[in-house]
Amino acid sequence: MLKKKKTWEDMRSKGQLHFIIKEGIVGWGIPVAILVFFITKLFDYGLDFTMYFNGEWIKDLLMNLLFFQVGGIFFGWWMWKIGESKYQEKASK
Numbered sequence: 225m226l227k228k229k230k231t232w233e234d235m236r237s238k239g240q241l242h243f244i245i246k247e248g249i250v251g252w253g254i255p256v257a258i259l260v261f262f263i264t265k266l267f268d269y270g271l272d273f274t275m276y277f278n279g280e281w282i283k284d285l286l287m288n289l290l291f292f293q294v295g296g297i298f299f300g301w302w303m304w305k306i307g308e309s310k311y312q313e314k315a316s317k
Contacts, residue, residue: 232311240304248300249293257292261285 235243261284262276269275 232307235307236311240301243304243307244297244300246300247303248296248298251296252299253293253296254289256295257285257288260292261288 235247264284265276265281
């Protein structure tokens with residue numbers, strides 16, 4: 225538990241914006257966007273990988289990246305609030 229508290233203190237010292245970018249956008253938004261892109265292509269084309277990157281695949285990937293990065297901002301903000309709440313709760317004991 226001490227390591228977890230120390231880790232949150234380290235993340236907290238870098239600030240909320242850094243946390244949202246690192247954990248929300250980079251850690252959640254981008255990987256989920258790429259995963260959803262490939263899952264969507266899998267449902268559309270099955271295992272015919274030659275069809276994954278033809279047509280408007282760039283537009284599809286960019287739309288996923290945009291959408292899930294915005295979602296990542298909210299996810300990161302929410303995780304910050306949860307982490308801060310738990311930290312304040314532990315600090316007050």
